[in-house]
Each structure stands twice: as C-alpha cells, then as structure tokens.
Amino acid sequence: MSRDTRPSDHVVELVTARSGGACEGRTGCPNLAAEIHHRTGRQMGGSREAWINEPSNLMHLCCDCHRWVTLHPTDGRRLGWLVRRGVEKPIEVSLYRRGGLVLLDDSGGWEPTDRAPVTVHHSTCECGVKSPPQHLVDFLDHWEDEHVRDCPRVVPSRWDDVLEVWEYPRFPEFERTEEPEQVAADRWRPTVHSTALPRAAGTWHTHWRNP
Template structure:
C-alpha cells in the first residue's frame, strides 16, 4: 500500500470536475487563473499517511492560490476560522463525515466527486 498523501491524477480530476473548474470558496474560474491548488482538508503526517481517506476526493478542495495567496493562502493564515468551516480537519476526523462550508453552501463531500447539502 502506498504511503503517499498526494492526490492521484484521477482523484485530482474528480475534485476539479466536482468544483466545476472553479475555486470552491470564492467561485473564481480556474480557466482564467493559473494559480490553483488542491487543498488537503486533513493534512497528512510527515512521511505520508496510510489511511485511504487522506487521498480521497472528500479530503480535497479546489482553491485559487497557493498556501500563501488566494483562498488557499486565507486558509493557511486563518487556521481557527478554517477549522470552524471544515476546511482544516483534526487527524481523527474522517473527511466524508465532516461538513465543509463552500461557495455552494454547507455540504458533505464524497470520494466519487459528489456532495450532499448538509441539513
């Protein structure tokens, strides 16, 4: 089993399609900006993570910017607020079970590229 925490190209494609090729926080189209990234809601430990949900689509959110600018930069510089919105998870949390606040509303993400509006 791979210990890498990186998203596979297939998973990245699922996340991009789910997002409609737009930043999932602000809605900015990835077709008009080159600086985008897939953010891990639950970060992997140094050296990787064997848990499959770490590499699943429910753990990834398409964002404009990098870890220092755009929406991705906002998450990294406002960790407490990002945690409150489900954008940063604790090590013991399962991404598919934690509501995340995105531009489309509060949702539960799944690993197939779908989402369900939270109650």
C-alpha cells in the same frame, strides 16, 4: 526512493470535475481553482491512510483561498475546510463550499446539508445565566468556576447553633447543552483581490476582513 503521497490522477480528475475548474472556497470567489487542499493534512513525509487522498478530504481552491486557510486554521475549522486528525473523518464533516453547506463524498460528488461543521457548547446556571459558546467542553469548567464566585444562588457555609456543626455550602446546578455553530460563510472574504494588484516579491496583497 520517496513515496508519492499526492492524490492519484483519477482522484484529481474527480475533484476537478466537481469544481468545474472554479474555486470551491469562499462565496463569490472569481478565481480559477489552482491547487488541491487537504482538509486533514498529510503530515510530514505523507500519510499511509488511504482516505487522506480521497475526494471527501480534498478541496479545489485558488491560491488566495488556499493561503488564507493555511494562515487561519481556527477559522478554517469553523468552515469545515480543516478537520482535526483523529477526531472525525472528513467524509463525516460538512463544509462551507461557495457559501453553501455541503457534505463531500468519495465519488467526486456532494450533497447539501444543514449540519454545521463545528459544534459549540453552553452551560446554563440555575440562576439563568448562560455561558458564551465554547468549542471545547473543558472551557466550560473554567467558566462555571468563575461564575459561582458571584452567583446569587450560592449559599455559603454557616454554623448551625443547634447541631453545633458547620453546614456545607450549597452551589448551583449547571445544565450543559450543545448545538451546531452557524457561520456566515461570506464573512471571510478579501477586501482587495490579489490579482487586481501587482505583486512584489515577498508580499501578499490580499487583505482579509474578519469583522
């Protein structure tokens, strides 16, 4: 007999009370909430971690918003609607809920916060050039390697006539910083709402704009 990996009736009641029956997703969504979304997924066969089915890991979404976050995992993480397993707990990660930045708790409540769900990293060369924001620190290594090829602060190796040796080349120093990534939460919204159009079998009429 298979395990029931769904949230308990009590937890569903807490999440439903929090949403008031309205979608907790995008800014100004006119839909009623219809589905429970796990910010950190249950994985195949479910998960034995108790917090998976706690209110802080659950969002009450309409079908449109739930499908969108499933199809756009990268943007979903930027909004805090998805949380990487093993990196952070959902209760510690903020999310954009109806356009506002909030932290969810396990009592079915929420509180506003100014802490963005995603941190971006920068590298600044001593020549003054700053890297584009990167979500992974490892990407800065590649940017720095590419930058030193044309950096004016690089001093190439040269022959010392006095000591009769080759001098080592000099490469610039880099300073790395990180900051919260601010996201316009209403940037991801449908241009045409699916309920306004007849839906044919196997088609999806919601068109999301991501400028």
